[in-house]
Amino acid sequence: MYAIIAKREFYGPRTVRQLLADPTTRWxxxxxxxxxxxxxxxxxxxxxxxxxxxxxxxxxxxxxRVDRLARRFREEIAGTA
Incomplete structure (x- = not known):
């Protein structure tokens, strides 16, 4: 199973990494x-x-690959975050 991580850059500097979520369910x-x-x-x-x-x-x-993601991302996918 695979997931997509979006890395967003902001002025400041600040970087945010988040899992790509379904726009309707937010999962x-x-x-x-x-x-x-x-x-x-x-x-x-x-x-x-x-x-x-x-x-x-x-x-x-x-x-x-989901099994190689950071723990917080794996927990978010599992629904325990």
């Missing part, structure tokens, strides 16, 4: 295989993106 999205996750990243990179307040650039998306 982290997981993908059965790496190719499906990469296809989602490709779609996100080609879509229009509006910067948030003080955000310096669009997010950088990376695909990770």
């Amino acid at each position: 982290p999205e997981t993908f059965a295989d790496q190719e499906a996750a990469r296809a989602q990243v490709k779609e996100l990179d080609s879509a229009v993106y509006y910067l948030s307040h003080n955000e310096s650039d669009r997010p950088t998306y990376t695909v990770h």
Whole structure:
């Protein structure tokens, strides 16, 4: 199982890393295989993106295996965060 982490950069400097969430349920999205996750990243990179307040650039998306994520991300996926 795979997940996508969005790394957002803000002026200040400040960096925020968060799991990509489903826009309707707000739960982290997981993908059965790496190719499906990469296809989602490709779609996100080609879509229009509006910067948030003080955000310096669009997010950088990376695909990770769920079992290799940091503990806080694994717990968020499991629903225990």
